[in-house]
Amino acid sequence: xxxFTVLGILFYAIVLILIGMVLIVFSLNFLQPQDITNLxxxxxxxxxxxxxxxxxxxxxxxxxxxxxxxxxxxxxxxRNIAFTTASGEVTIxxxxxxxxxxxxxxxxxxxxxxxxxxxxxxxxxxxxIRVALKSEANIPELTGRLQEITRSKIQEILGIExxxxxxxxxxxxxxxxxxxxxxxxxxxxxxxxxxxGGYGRLI
Amino acid sequence: MRGEExxxxxxxxxxxxxxxASVASIAATEIQGVKRIGGDLRSGIxxxxxxxxxxxxxxxxxxxxxxxxxxPLVIKYGSNIPDIANKVQExxxxxxxxxxNLSIKYINVNVQSIEK
Numbered sequence: 451x452x453x454f455t456v457l458g459i460l461f462y463a464i465v466l467i468l469i470g471m472v473l474i475v476f477s478l479n480f481l482q483p484q485d486i487t488n489l490x491x492x493x494x495x496x497x498x499x500x501x502x503x504x505x506x507x508x509x510x511x512x513x514x515x516x517x518x519x520x521x522x523x524x525x526x527x528x529r530n531i532a533f534t535t536a537s538g539e540v541t542i543x544x545x546x547x548x549x550x551x552x553x554x555x556x557x558x559x560x561x562x563x564x565x566x567x568x569x570x571x572x573x574x575x576x577x578x579i580r581v582a583l584k585s586e587a588n589i590p591e592l593t594g595r596l597q598e599i600t601r602s603k604i605q606e607i608l609g610i611e612x613x614x615x616x617x618x619x620x621x622x623x624x625x626x627x628x629x630x631x632x633x634x635x636x637x638x639x640x641x642x643x644x645x646x647g648g649y650g651r652l653i
Numbered sequence: 654m655r656g657e658e659x660x661x662x663x664x665x666x667x668x669x670x671x672x673x674a675s676v677a678s679i680a681a682t683e684i685q686g687v688k689r690i691g692g693d694l695r696s697g698i699x700x701x702x703x704x705x706x707x708x709x710x711x712x713x714x715x716x717x718x719x720x721x722x723x724x725p726l727v728i729k730y731g732s733n734i735p736d737i738a739n740k741v742q743e744x745x746x747x748x749x750x751x752x753x754n755l756s757i758k759y760i761n762v763n764v765q766s767i768e769k
Binding site: 535537549550 | 736
């Protein structure tokens with residue numbers, strides 16, 4: 451399947467390159483409108499060439515259609531985790547699993563920000579997490595803990611036995627200085643005052 | 654066909670699909686761990702224009718008068734999803750059979766999101 455995807459991408463790249471080259475050649479005046487007309491007239495009046503052009507068109511449509519279906523099919527297939535019970539099917543949206551992982555940021559105080567991406571494959575569930583950490587965090591220990599919590603929480607809540615692969619990518623380390631600076635930059639809320647609130651008060 | 658129809662000596666009894674959806678919705682939200690019924694594009698648009706009665710639960714009745722339900726759910730954080738889904742399916746089946754005497758083919762549960 452992977453070979454087919456690579457072939458499809460190559461096919462589209464070649465077609466787009468050819469179109470680009472024709473446009474460049476045309477803009478540089480190497481290709482005259484008359485040449486294009488002659489070619490089209492030749493193709494139109496020769497029966498064999500018409501058959502070849504027609505078949506090429508059908509082939510192109512078929513390749514495009516099957517390639518799009520492959521991509522879309524895979525996309526749709528990967529957006530859910532499904533299992534069947536006696537009463538019917540249960541599907542769990544992968545965005546729900548992502549919501550679940552986002553909640554884990556609250557469990558570990560060293561995590562400032564967490565962005566998960568979940569993919570379901572034949573091998574199991576692949577969880578890709580991008581995290582921003584606070585500077586005091588011990589990264590190997592924390593990432594190990596996060597992997598363990600993610601795995602156990604997904605298994606506990608989804609009740610699945612499938613393999614869960616957790617990849618963690620630390621994208622940012624935020625120092626205390628940055629956090630304090632952000633807090634200071636936020637304007638303090640002014641307390642609402644009551645007009646003439648102090649009127650008549652004894653000092 | 655807008656709903657399930659049965660005949661008595663006095664006439665016809667029709668149960669609208671919306672009634673089936675409402676029964677399913679109430680039965681589902683009664684289960685602990687279910688936050689609310691999820692939504693779809695259609696119900697979202699209707700909610701925007703102020704019509705909140707339309708449920709996102711899809712009800713299909715086939716030629717053999719068997720009912721198929723698609724139930725979108727939002728689950729509370731910390732709940733065991735397969736367990737909740739099973740309970741929801743059982744609760745909906747029980748409620749519909751008790752209230753409408755209809756035969757349920759299957760109840761598909763779709764967990765859309767997790768909320769606290």
